[in-house]
Amino acid sequence: MTIGDDPSLGTIGLRVEGLVEPQPIKPGTVKRIIPYAMRYRWSLLIVMLVTVVDAVITVSTPLFLKGIIDDGIIPGKMSVVLTMALLVVGLALLNVFAIYAQTLFSGRVGQGLIFDLRTKVFAHVQRQPLAFFTRTRTGSLVSRLNTDVVGAERAVSTLLSQALSTVLTLVLVLGTMFYLSWPITLVTLVLIPIFFLPGKIIAARLERLARSGMQTDAELGSTMNERFNVSGAMLVKLYGRQHEESSDFSRKAAKVRDIAISMAVHGRLLFIIVTLLTTITTAMIYGFGGWFVIDGQLQLGTLVALVGLLLMLYTPINQLTNIQVDIMTALVSFDRVFEVLDLEPIIAEQPGARPLPAPEPGNGTAPHVEFDQVAFRYPAAEEVSLASLEAVPTRALDQGENALVLDGVTFHAPAGKLTALVGPSGAGKTTITHLVPRLYDTTAGTVRIGGHDVRDLTLDSLKDAVGVVTQDAHLFHDSIRANLLYARPDATEPEIVEACEAARIWPTISQLPDGLDTIVGDRGYRLSGGEKQRLALARLLLKSPPIVVLDEATAHLDSESESAIQRALKTALAGRTSLVIAHRLSTIHDADQILVIDKGRIQERGTHDELLAGGGLYAELYRTQFAQQRDLGAEPVKSAVAESGNRALG
Numbered sequence: 001m002t003i004g005d006d007p008s009l010g011t012i013g014l015r016v017e018g019l020v021e022p023q024p025i026k027p028g029t030v031k032r033i034i035p036y037a038m039r040y041r042w043s044l045l046i047v048m049l050v051t052v053v054d055a056v057i058t059v060s061t062p063l064f065l066k067g068i069i070d071d072g073i074i075p076g077k078m079s080v081v082l083t084m085a086l087l088v089v090g091l092a093l094l095n096v097f098a099i100y101a102q103t104l105f106s107g108r109v110g111q112g113l114i115f116d117l118r119t120k121v122f123a124h125v126q127r128q129p130l131a132f133f134t135r136t137r138t139g140s141l142v143s144r145l146n147t148d149v150v151g152a153e154r155a156v157s158t159l160l161s162q163a164l165s166t167v168l169t170l171v172l173v174l175g176t177m178f179y180l181s182w183p184i185t186l187v188t189l190v191l192i193p194i195f196f197l198p199g200k201i202i203a204a205r206l207e208r209l210a211r212s213g214m215q216t217d218a219e220l221g222s223t224m225n226e227r228f229n230v231s232g233a234m235l236v237k238l239y240g241r242q243h244e245e246s247s248d249f250s251r252k253a254a255k256v257r258d259i260a261i262s263m264a265v266h267g268r269l270l271f272i273i274v275t276l277l278t279t280i281t282t283a284m285i286y287g288f289g290g291w292f293v294i295d296g297q298l299q300l301g302t303l304v305a306l307v308g309l310l311l312m313l314y315t316p317i318n319q320l321t322n323i324q325v326d327i328m329t330a331l332v333s334f335d336r337v338f339e340v341l342d343l344e345p346i347i348a349e350q351p352g353a354r355p356l357p358a359p360e361p362g363n364g365t366a367p368h369v370e371f372d373q374v375a376f377r378y379p380a381a382e383e384v385s386l387a388s389l390e391a392v393p394t395r396a397l398d399q400g401e402n403a404l405v406l407d408g409v410t411f412h413a414p415a416g417k418l419t420a421l422v423g424p425s426g427a428g429k430t431t432i433t434h435l436v437p438r439l440y441d442t443t444a445g446t447v448r449i450g451g452h453d454v455r456d457l458t459l460d461s462l463k464d465a466v467g468v469v470t471q472d473a474h475l476f477h478d479s480i481r482a483n484l485l486y487a488r489p490d491a492t493e494p495e496i497v498e499a500c501e502a503a504r505i506w507p508t509i510s511q512l513p514d515g516l517d518t519i520v521g522d523r524g525y526r527l528s529g530g531e532k533q534r535l536a537l538a539r540l541l542l543k544s545p546p547i548v549v550l551d552e553a554t555a556h557l558d559s560e561s562e563s564a565i566q567r568a569l570k571t572a573l574a575g576r577t578s579l580v581i582a583h584r585l586s587t588i589h590d591a592d593q594i595l596v597i598d599k600g601r602i603q604e605r606g607t608h609d610e611l612l613a614g615g616g617l618y619a620e621l622y623r624t625q626f627a628q629q630r631d632l633g634a635e636p637v638k639s640a641v642a643e644s645g646n647r648a649l650g
């Protein structure tokens with residue numbers, strides 16, 4: 001992992017020499033930034049203008065003080081003193097407006113840019129195929145939308161005005177000082193390194209501490225994240241590791257505490273040293289300049305102005321040393337954002353794609369699904385992902401990637417009928433179902449819906465036509481209602497209730513104190529496995545797709561859930577072309593066609609009775625896998641089996 005990949009560390013790693021490799025900026029990055037910045041050209045122009053105004057006002061104030069002393073106080077001219085004092089106040093007020101405008105407009109540019117980049121990256125990432133998400137580490141992706149987008153914004157807004165103000169202030173201050181007294185200015189120039197050298201040393205140490213602090217903070221954060229989500233918490237409990245977890249946490253927390261103390265001390269030290277040095281240099285200038293004043297070579301007001309100007313040198317000098325690193329860091333952030341935007345999704349709508357036509361009258365409402373000599377291998381990393389977004393290069397998995405996961409798969413899933421997929425683990429059943437809604441594209445061969453190659457259909461019509469319920473049906477941490485409406489935002493209350501009734505989940509929901517407004521909890525953990533699947537079925541029924549792809553839950557269910565799910569399934573699948581990865585006896589009995597998959601190929605096909613009579617792989621699987629359900633869960637499956645007719649079991 002590179003430090004820049006960590007969400008909480010961002011690109012700070014760049015500043016720490018020796019720890020993180022400097023990342024080269026791609027040629028053309030600056031050119032690509034221009035169109036983004038140009039959208040805010042007027043705001044940027046105002047920011048630059050007020051930056052100039054601010055710098056000029058800041059530098060001119062000591063000159064007015066000089067005027068007050070030399071032309072007012074010393075010659076005893078009250079009017080000059082008053083006029084100049086009022087002018088200083090006026091300029092200070094003007095400066096308030098300048099700073100206000102600068103903050104407002106640079107905020108608009110900065111936040112506007114963050115908005116533009118963030119929404120663009122989010123939309124782009126959503127277009128990526130499933131393969132992208134199976135490879136990408138979520139934290140790295142989130143970091144692109146958070147840290148890098150914010151870092152990139154700095155290149156345009158803050159740094160632009162900061163660079164301008166730093167250079168301008170330095171030129172103006174040094175120019176004015178030379179104009180007022182070149183010998184004292186020369187002495188000042190000699191003193192400048194004293195100003196920033198100790199600061200640099202402590203700042204470097206502070207930066208190292210900050211980096212290590214962020215890393216420890218990130219570790220602490222991810223520990224909390226992992227332990228506080230339901231699966232993590234369950235693992236801790238089941239293995240009785242609370243004590244070890246707590247001591248590990250307190251060890252990390254202690255490190256965070258020690259670093260924070262050290263940082264506070266160093267920060268204060270820096271402040272003390274700078275104040276001390278400023279006082280010493282000021283005293284030296286006063287001593288040196290005082291001698292000039294007594295000698296009559298310098299006016300008193302000029303000396304006061306020189307000291308005032310000298311104090312203005314510290315900040316820009318300090319900024320100047322950091323500005324190059326800051327700009328490079330910001331450019332790298334832009335690069336990392338562009339890197340994501342440049343990744344073209346491999347599954348996209350073809351030019352000229354057509355919506356799936358409505359089925360011919362008399363042909364039922366559901367189209368048939370066909371696989372024609374389909375071969376498939378999972379895409380390699382470089383086709384779908386960015387190395388920088390993956391956790392560690394997954395070579396081990398990649399080795400097998402060139403191997404075909406499916407080969408020569410040809411079948412016809414008749415319209416409105418149930419096709420069951422059975423086979424050993426890793427046979428390729430899930431992969432087959434993924435090809436129907438185009439979560440992946442075939443490597444060779446064609447998948448057709450209603451006779452149309454899925455690649456020629458619009459993605460929207462394909463998503464409307466195919467409904468998928470996965471084994472671990474995902475629910476968002478929101479209300480049951482919101483999760484259901486995800487399928488069809490305009491569904492009415494009676495429609496929601498109807499779908500829930502059909503999915504046999506309504507009795508459960510109606511008994512909850514908050515009913516449909518019950519929050520399902522993180523990933524739906526507050527619901528049982530069976531309830532979650534039935535809720536997912538209700539969501540599917542609301543969408544009402546003509547084709548259903550279903551991966552049955554394998555979890556052992558009690559008799560009530562089992563029969564509820566069976567009845568729900570019957571409703572969900574009625575009249576629909578269904579492709580079901582069957583883990584239940586009742587489903588395989590009901591299937592109009594069973595495909596037995598092994599090693600990426602269809603080994604056998606037929607009805608339950610035909611396959612059982614054939615005495616092949618299915619008969620073997622049935623004896624070991626499905627018949628086990630009958631023996632182990634005689635009670636649980638009894639009702640469902642009875643419903644589907646106990647023909648083959650008898």
Ligand SMILES: Nc1ncnc2c1ncn2[C@@H]1O[C@H](COP(=O)(O)OP(=O)(O)OP(=O)(O)O)[C@@H](O)[C@H]1O
Nearest residue numbers: 134378397405423424425426427428429430431432
């Ligand atoms: N995203 C992926 N990238 C690379 N290989 C994968 C990916 N998903 C699955 N595979 C591989 O493809 C093969 C088929 O997997 P698939 O999930 O289709 O099997 P399955 O028959 O559904 O198994 P199970 O019944 O255990 O769910 C397996 O060897 C698996 O390791």
